[in-house]
Amino acid sequence: MIVAVLLLAMQIHPWEGPGLTALLIVSIPIDIWALGLTARTYFLERHGLELEGPIGLALWWQGAVIVVAFGVASYFAVGAAVSVGKSLAASIIAGIKKLFPQFPIAEQITLELLLWSIPTVIVAVLVGAVALQVYGWRIKATVTSTGRRTTAPLSERVRRWDYARVPRDQGLLFISFAGVVVLLTIAFWIVLPVTTPHPSEEYKPKVAKVAKPMKPEEMLRQTETSLVQAEAVLHTLEQEKAKEKKEGKKPEHKGK
Amino acid sequence: MNAVAQKVYDFVDERIGLKSIETKMMNEPIKGGSRWAYVFGSVLLFIFIMQVVTGILLMFYYIPSADHAYASTQYILHEVDYGWFILSYHFWGSSAMVVIVFAHMSQVFLWGAYKKPREMVWLVGLALFGLVMAFGFTGYLLPWDQRAYWATTVGVEIMDKTPVVGDFLARFLKGGPTPGQMTLSRFFVIHVMVLPAALMGLAGLHLFFFRSAGPAGPFRGSTEELKVKTDFFFPRQVWKDIIAMAAVFLTISALALIEPVELLQEATPDPGDYHPEPEWYFLFLFQLLRWKMFSGELGQFMAAIAIPTLFMLLLAALPFIDRSPERDIFKRPVALVSWAVVMIGIVVLTISAILNREYLD
Numbered sequence: 053m054i055v056a057v058l059l060l061a062m063q064i065h066p067w068e069g070p071g072l073t074a075l076l077i078v079s080i081p082i083d084i085w086a087l088g089l090t091a092r093t094y095f096l097e098r099h100g101l102e103l104e105g106p107i108g109l110a111l112w113w114q115g116a117v118i119v120v121a122f123g124v125a126s127y128f129a130v131g132a133a134v135s136v137g138k139s140l141a142a143s144i145i146a147g148i149k150k151l152f153p154q155f156p157i158a159e160q161i162t163l164e165l166l167l168w169s170i171p172t173v174i175v176a177v178l179v180g181a182v183a184l185q186v187y188g189w190r191i192k193a194t195v196t197s198t199g200r201r202t203t204a205p206l207s208e209r210v211r212r213w214d215y216a217r218v219p220r221d222q223g224l225l226f227i228s229f230a231g232v233v234v235l236l237t238i239a240f241w242i243v244l245p246v247t248t249p250h251p252s253e254e255y256k257p258k259v260a261k262v263a264k265p266m267k268p269e270e271m272l273r274q275t276e277t278s279l280v281q282a283e284a285v286l287h288t289l290e291q292e293k294a295k296e297k298k299e300g301k302k303p304e305h306k307g308k
Numbered sequence: 309m310n311a312v313a314q315k316v317y318d319f320v321d322e323r324i325g326l327k328s329i330e331t332k333m334m335n336e337p338i339k340g341g342s343r344w345a346y347v348f349g350s351v352l353l354f355i356f357i358m359q360v361v362t363g364i365l366l367m368f369y370y371i372p373s374a375d376h377a378y379a380s381t382q383y384i385l386h387e388v389d390y391g392w393f394i395l396s397y398h399f400w401g402s403s404a405m406v407v408i409v410f411a412h413m414s415q416v417f418l419w420g421a422y423k424k425p426r427e428m429v430w431l432v433g434l435a436l437f438g439l440v441m442a443f444g445f446t447g448y449l450l451p452w453d454q455r456a457y458w459a460t461t462v463g464v465e466i467m468d469k470t471p472v473v474g475d476f477l478a479r480f481l482k483g484g485p486t487p488g489q490m491t492l493s494r495f496f497v498i499h500v501m502v503l504p505a506a507l508m509g510l511a512g513l514h515l516f517f518f519r520s521a522g523p524a525g526p527f528r529g530s531t532e533e534l535k536v537k538t539d540f541f542f543p544r545q546v547w548k549d550i551i552a553m554a555a556v557f558l559t560i561s562a563l564a565l566i567e568p569v570e571l572l573q574e575a576t577p578d579p580g581d582y583h584p585e586p587e588w589y590f591l592f593l594f595q596l597l598r599w600k601m602f603s604g605e606l607g608q609f610m611a612a613i614a615i616p617t618l619f620m621l622l623l624a625a626l627p628f629i630d631r632s633p634e635r636d637i638f639k640r641p642v643a644l645v646s647w648a649v650v651m652i653g654i655v656v657l658t659i660s661a662i663l664n665r666e667y668l669d
Contacts, residue, residue, distance in 0.1 A: 053558045060565035157667050158598035162660040169656075207536045214341075214544070222543045229550070240561075241390075248385055248392035250568050255382045 054236060061244045084108040087115070089216065091195070097206075097213040101199035110198075114190045122183035126176065133175040137168030334542035339525030341537035342545035345419070346523070347552035348412035353511065354553040355405045358560075359443075360504065362398040366391075370450070372496040374489040377452035378574040385569065396564035402444050404560050406589045409440050417626075417647060420635030421524035427627040429521055432514045434624055439507045441589075446499040448587055449492060457575030458584030460495070461487055466597075466612040469605075474613075486577055527635035583668045585661075592657035595664060 055078045056066040064071045088108020095101040141164045148163075149155050202209070219225050320326050338346070369388055371380040384391040413433065416422055422430035449460040464487070468478035483490025525534065539545070572582065586594050593616065596602060602611035630643070637644050 053555060053562075057558050057561050057565070060562055156600040158595065158660070158664060159600060161663050161667075162595070162656060165656060165660055165663065206532065210536045214539075218544055218547055233554075244390065244393060246389045247387070248568065250392070250570060251386065252382070252570050254571060254573055255386050257386065 058236070058239060058243065061240055063245070063249060080112075084112045087111045091191070093213045093216050095195055095199060096202070096216075097209050099199075100202050100204070100209065101195060102202050103195060103199050105198050107194070107198060110194050111191060114194070115187060118183055118187050118190070122179060122186075126179045126183075129179050130172060130176050133172045134168065137171045141167035334540065334546070336519065336523075336541040337538055338523055338541060338545055339538050340529055340534045341539045342541075342548050343526070344548055344552070345415050346545060347549050348408055348415055349518075350549035351552050351556050352405065352408050352412060355401055355408060355556065355560075356507065356511070358557070359398060359401045359405065362394050362401065363500065365394050366398060367500065372450070372492055374452065374492055374575075377450065377492060378571070381451040381453075382571060385571070392568055393564055396568040397560055399569045400560045400563040400567075402447060403563075403588070404556060405440055406444060408556070409437055413437060414647065414651075417643070418637045419524060419527055420637065420640065420643075422627045423524075423630065423633065423635065424627065426518075426521045426524060429514060429517045430627055431624060432510055432517060434620065436507065436510050436514060438620075439503055439510065443499065443503050443507075444587055444589060446495045446503065449487075449495045450499065451569075451571055452492065452575045453571040453573060454575055454579065454582045455572050455585070457487060458579055458582060459586045460491070462584045462594075463586060463590075464491075466608070469609045470613050471609075487575075524635070527637065583665070585665075588658065591661040592654045595657045595661035598661075598664065 055075055056071075059066045059071045059074065066072060066075045085108055088106070088111070091107050091111055092103050095103055144167060145155075145160055145164055148160075204212070317326065366384060369380055369384045369391065371377060381395070384395050386392070416430065416433065445460075445463055449456045464478050464481055467481070468474050470477065481491065481494055482488075483494055529537075573580075585591070593612065596611045596615075597608060599611070602608060632640075634640060
């Protein structure tokens with residue numbers, strides 16, 4: 053779960069390609085450890101059996117074989133139940149519609165769903181129950197061959213069962229747990245994109261025009277230069293006008 | 309460092325009696341020992357705290373006005389650093405709260421833990437369930453997009469059908485003839501002030517009643533087994549609670565990453581092509597309202613108000629009707645079948661509502 057969330061934060065989907073491989077690699081040893089621990093504590097408390105050897109691994113590979121075999125069987129059995137159930141439901145609904153042409157759509161959807169989902173669930177539960185039964189037989193056989201009967205009373209068995217699940221040094225456990233949480237939190241926020249990787253078409257950010265910064269000294273200098281230039285142009289124009297007047301040249305009249 | 313920590317601890321203990329509080333909190337005996345089935349209450353408290361934290365972070369940017377609510381939510385999603393994740397976590401956290409409330413109520417019902425002497429715990433729990441649903445309803449409007457606007461419009465119209473108080477409630481919530489600024493303001497205040505305060509008070513009361521009556525323990529097992537396995541709240545149940553909280557946190561985070569919140573168009577009084585629909589946990593009720601037998605004024609009242617109210621009243625009366633001390637669910641067939649029928653009904657109607665979308669156009 054932790055690995056899946058970290059992969060998702062990195063925008064890698066854990067159910068495809070490298071994400072799925074990483075998830076499988078991480079989950080296998082955890083599964084083996086959890087199966088071993090559960091089997092040891094359960095059989096110790098309930099049946100007074102002490103299990104020896106790599107019981108987790110033995111139960112894991114048998115479970116994996118059963119899951120694969122029954123997974124395939126379930127795929128075909130449930131698939132067949134869905135298609136048969138749906139066609140049956142459709143014919144029943146068609147029959148009802150002949151009798152009641154105004155049969156409402158909302159009721160029809162619920163009835164159709166019930167008609168095909170109930171047999172499908174029954175088939176899925178049956179396949180699951182058979183798979184569990186087979187796995188139960190395998191567990192029994194494995195445990196009987198590796199288990200050693202203990203004469204310890206129930207209270208002692210419960211105490212050992214209890215300590216096998218929770219370590220004695222609680223302080224150390226809390227510190228290590230908190231440390232892992234802090235490290236994972238830091239890693240999560242580092243890999244998480246700061247802004248959304250899912251931009252919406254409904255959101256058009258307004259691009260604000262950046263105003264040019266005003267520099268008063270430069271503006272004054274520019275204005276002064278413009279004034280000096282304008283003064284020079286005016287002076288030249290006045291000189292030209294005076295020269296024309298002096299020469300007695302008449303101005304040209306356009307239009308009427 | 310240890311000496312300093314010890315001195316600080318002693319200082320606080322001398323003033324407020326920290327040791328006795330700690331003993332009371334952690335050394336509560338759990339009959340039959342710790343169990344995974346008991347984690348739901350703690351997980352709900354954790355989700356609520358996370359909703360408060362993410363809600364406060366969202367309030368730093370959210371503007372509760374009809375002119376700016378949509379834009380500010382879009383701003384949170386697209387401009388604020390990590391805003392998209394915080395908002396998505398808050399959104400999925402609300403759904404997680406509903407799921408865990410259902411799980412918690414189911415566990416209490418199946419374990420027969422509502423029976424004497426825990427009737428008060430059950431009644432306050434039902435009130436808390438109502439508050440969680442109210443949180444979902446009021447929070448749904450706040451993004452102010454088409455989905456939010458129309459879900460609220462439909463919800464308030466349904467509320468309007470309640471006899472005597474319906475008209476007042478609908479007018480009070482809307483604050484005008486159509487949902488607008490007044491509606492948003494009222495929903496916002498109820499969502500961020502009224503409901504959290506009520507939930508904190510009732511959750512405290514729930515815990516107080518629970519601690520007074522004590523945990524019910526498992527419904528099966530020999531006296532010797534129960535005696536041997538009886539344990540304190542710390543450390544085993546605490547560890548189970550922590551692991552469950554971590555699993556819930558990671559699930560909500562995964563959902564926020566896989567399906568982050570995306571808004572529809574800004575709310576307008578014209579639904580256009582959009583078909584109004586409530587949040588997924590109200591879909592079963594919504595689908596029930598689509599049934600022909602519940603059409604018309606009376607039918608709508610029956611499906612939207614009468615049946616849910618009667619169901620809640622039946623749940624409230626349950627500890628007083630079911631007085632048998634038997635707690636084993638396999639020896640209470642009526643309870644088991646009733647629970648299964650209600651759960652299957654909710655699931656089937658919810659899926660039907662999703663399938664019904666295809667026929668709306």
